[in-house]
Amino acid sequence: MRRTHLYTGTALAAFALPVLQLLSAQTSTDFRRPSGKDWPLVGGDWGNTRFSTLSQIDPSNVKTLKGAWMTRLNSGFGPGFSQQATPVVRDGVLYITTGEQDVFALDGRTGRIVWEYRTTADPRTPDNKAKRGVGVGEGLVFGVETDIRRPAASGPTSNIAAKQGAAGTQAPGGRGAARQPGIEPVTRLIALDQKTGKVRWKQEVGEDIPGYQRKYITAPPLYYNGLVYATVSGGDGGLRGRITAHEARTGKEVWRFYTVPGPGEFGNDTWEGDSWKTGGAAVWTQPALDPDLGLIYINTGNPWPSYNGSSRAGDNLFSCAIVALDAKTGKYRWHYQVLRHDIWDFDPPTPLILFDQSYAGQMRKGIASHTKHGWVYILDRVTGEPLTPVEEKPVPQEPRQKTARTQPVPIGDPTAPQCAEPVKGFVRGCMFTPFWNTLNIAQPSASADWAPGAYDPRTGRLFFAVGVSTRVFRAGTEEIVDGRRVSRNAGRYGPIGTREYGLITALDSRTNRHVWQKEMPHLIGFGSGVLATAGGLLFHGGPDGYFLALDSNTGEELWRFQTGFGADAPAAAYQIDGEQYVAIASGGSRDGFNEARGDLVWAFKLGGRVNPLNGPPPPPTTVTFDTTGPLVKSQTITIGRRWDVRANRPGERDEYDYGPKRTVVPLGSEVTFVNDGDMDHTATDQGGTWDTGVIAPGQKITLKFEKPGEFIYFCLPHPWMLGQLIVQ
Numbered sequence: 001m002r003r004t005h006l007y008t009g010t011a012l013a014a015f016a017l018p019v020l021q022l023l024s025a026q027t028s029t030d031f032r033r034p035s036g037k038d039w040p041l042v043g044g045d046w047g048n049t050r051f052s053t054l055s056q057i058d059p060s061n062v063k064t065l066k067g068a069w070m071t072r073l074n075s076g077f078g079p080g081f082s083q084q085a086t087p088v089v090r091d092g093v094l095y096i097t098t099g100e101q102d103v104f105a106l107d108g109r110t111g112r113i114v115w116e117y118r119t120t121a122d123p124r125t126p127d128n129k130a131k132r133g134v135g136v137g138e139g140l141v142f143g144v145e146t147d148i149r150r151p152a153a154s155g156p157t158s159n160i161a162a163k164q165g166a167a168g169t170q171a172p173g174g175r176g177a178a179r180q181p182g183i184e185p186v187t188r189l190i191a192l193d194q195k196t197g198k199v200r201w202k203q204e205v206g207e208d209i210p211g212y213q214r215k216y217i218t219a220p221p222l223y224y225n226g227l228v229y230a231t232v233s234g235g236d237g238g239l240r241g242r243i244t245a246h247e248a249r250t251g252k253e254v255w256r257f258y259t260v261p262g263p264g265e266f267g268n269d270t271w272e273g274d275s276w277k278t279g280g281a282a283v284w285t286q287p288a289l290d291p292d293l294g295l296i297y298i299n300t301g302n303p304w305p306s307y308n309g310s311s312r313a314g315d316n317l318f319s320c321a322i323v324a325l326d327a328k329t330g331k332y333r334w335h336y337q338v339l340r341h342d343i344w345d346f347d348p349p350t351p352l353i354l355f356d357q358s359y360a361g362q363m364r365k366g367i368a369s370h371t372k373h374g375w376v377y378i379l380d381r382v383t384g385e386p387l388t389p390v391e392e393k394p395v396p397q398e399p400r401q402k403t404a405r406t407q408p409v410p411i412g413d414p415t416a417p418q419c420a421e422p423v424k425g426f427v428r429g430c431m432f433t434p435f436w437n438t439l440n441i442a443q444p445s446a447s448a449d450w451a452p453g454a455y456d457p458r459t460g461r462l463f464f465a466v467g468v469s470t471r472v473f474r475a476g477t478e479e480i481v482d483g484r485r486v487s488r489n490a491g492r493y494g495p496i497g498t499r500e501y502g503l504i505t506a507l508d509s510r511t512n513r514h515v516w517q518k519e520m521p522h523l524i525g526f527g528s529g530v531l532a533t534a535g536g537l538l539f540h541g542g543p544d545g546y547f548l549a550l551d552s553n554t555g556e557e558l559w560r561f562q563t564g565f566g567a568d569a570p571a572a573a574y575q576i577d578g579e580q581y582v583a584i585a586s587g588g589s590r591d592g593f594n595e596a597r598g599d600l601v602w603a604f605k606l607g608g609r610v611n612p613l614n615g616p617p618p619p620p621t622t623v624t625f626d627t628t629g630p631l632v633k634s635q636t637i638t639i640g641r642r643w644d645v646r647a648n649r650p651g652e653r654d655e656y657d658y659g660p661k662r663t664v665v666p667l668g669s670e671v672t673f674v675n676d677g678d679m680d681h682t683a684t685d686q687g688g689t690w691d692t693g694v695i696a697p698g699q700k701i702t703l704k705f706e707k708p709g710e711f712i713y714f715c716l717p718h719p720w721m722l723g724q725l726i727v728q
């Protein structure tokens with residue numbers, strides 16, 4: 001009984017002294033303990049606990065927290081970029097990356113730029129331009145970059161590059177710019193001088209990945225004991241996931257572990273045929289590390305094809321899993337798969353958290369993995385066995401998807417609702433509802449993503465941030481055809497009008513049960529996550545630009561400050577000359593949809609003097625029609641064809657598209673809807689003022705528009721098909 005009291009709020013004071021002594025053990029090279037003066041790693045410490053032992057800022061004084069400084073980086077500004085970086089702080093200097101792949105060193109007291117590294121990467125570099133931070137060690141700052149391979153000369157080399165770069169179409173809803181012909185991405189680990197920012201070496205990673213697969217780097221490198229660990233992102237594009245370790249001094253590769261086993265290796269028989277070759281399972285976040293056990297822990301992404309499991313029967317190891325490797329050799333030690341044969345893109349991308357906790361009266365070494373389907377798996381990090389119970393549950397089946405018969409589901413409370421809010425016209429689905437191409441099921445989508453959680457060692461509580469949204473999935477096809485990646489009709493869509501919001505949850509790590517849960521106005525699964533402090537606060541930034549402090553005991557909001565742009569990056573805490581600072585980059589995240597993008601880094605302290613900025617327009621809280629596509633003047637709308645913007649006419653076939661998607665016509669126009677698809681479709685005003693009725697394949701219907709208006713219309717049998725018609 002007494003043991004359980006140790007972690008309750010009332011007993012806290014009595015135990016505060018020994019705990020804080022334990023916490024203050026972090027030194028300049030040993031990051032087993034939570035951070036204090038510095039924030040030396042993206043995750044705060046090797047266990048990614050994102051807990052700071054600093055306690056100067058607390059619930060009694062946080063209302064007086066104001067900007068100590070704010071710095072513009074003149075980098076990563078604008079819609080092409082996403083600011084997802086956590087500042088890393090060493091000896092009062094703050095190191096940070098931007099979506100534009102530049103790296104900065106800032107004076108932690110003033111925000112003055114000490115040095116800057118401007119990337120030499122080609123601005124045409126495709127795909128996700130987000131960098132989540134740097135690693136530091138041996139006088140070097142380690143970063144990552146994606147670039148374009150530049151052929152040495154014209155002739156055969158450039159022909160190969162052109163062929164390899166001719167990638168297939170992007171999955172709808174996929175991130176990143178469309179591939180341009182002739183562009184082959186190249187991914188690198190880079191080392192900069194910690195004092196000057198000068199390049200010391202660059203090392204290509206992922207050189208074996210064919211040019212037609214997606215590849216870029218998002219995860220921050222991790223430095224430990226002479227090695228730098230790097231991963232390549234882009235498992236959604238068919239690459240074979242991996243982690244590599246490199247000599248810190250030279251960048252030379254020391255070992256490599258593929259997250260998809262090859263022939264003869266353990267787990268290869270969980271893949272049908274050759275599907276392992278394009279199995280995905282990329283690593284998207286920094287690993288966790290336990291030097292006492294000599295283990296490094298990675299969490300892997302979803303298998304590929306992402307939404308169509310028909311060609312990859314089996315559990316698909318080690319996708320959607322936690323894998324423990326020997327940190328020195330990369331040798332496999334254990335794995336735990338949180339989702340078998342994923343078809344929903346429900347991988348566990350939240351950084352893994354290490355903590356020690358008492359179970360059944362025994363101190364155990366724990367590891368927590370938070371997944372996109374809204375569960376936390378609490379395992380023994382020595383063996384990979386669950387510390388809180390997990391049940392093997394039968395799940396609904398879809399033979400065409402070759403769904404797994406059962407899934408491991410923890411006993412406890414999920415961090416997100418397991419079933420969707422009802423949507424008119426759709427069947428209500430839940431997390432494990434399978435789908436094919438019937439498209440009438442509205443179900444929950446990824447709730448947790450890369451937003452990092454935190455662990456408070458004083459209370460044994462885990463904190464996580466999620467987004468809650470409703471999506472309609474379709475399997476479509478994603479395949480490699482003649483050396484090209486071709487994706488058709490695969491993806492997920494938000495039914496218009498459905499709610500999108502966030503939740504922050506405090507969980508008891510001993511029981512996997514809620515302590516409290518707080519609703520937030522926006523999707524926050526991608527973004528700032530939480531930072532916990534010994535002051536009893538949780539810091540979190542939102543896509544609406546507000547940086548918040550919550551009471552970590554109750555979730556009650558105690559302070560908010562408008563940073564001016566989407567505050568979607570994780571915060572960090574540090575101390576200089578006895579003053580505690582909390583820093584956050586405010587640049588907006590492309591994952592956060594329509595939000596303001598900037599290039600700011602903020603630091604806050606008690607008695608700071610920099611005032612808040614005007615807020616950006618907040619992102620929508622429901623799914624709205626995407627108005628970023630071109631508005632086309634046309635009196636004919638072709639159903640079943642995607643609009644070819646360059647040729648200004650209906651282009652590629654897509655059964656479920658209106659071409660153009662956004663159309664403008666003068667008042668009094670006759671508009672003809674042509675069904676060029678293979679199924680019956682309609683164009684039906686959402687407001688109910690007009691409807692074509694069913695248009696059979698090959699048929700057309702003409703309507704006359706005699707009143708001005710802006711209409712969002714959809715297809716009755718396929719309500720995820722959306723178009724806009726403006727009559728003016």
Ligand SMILES: [Cu+2]
Nearest residue numbers: 681682715718
């Ligand atoms: Cu239709």
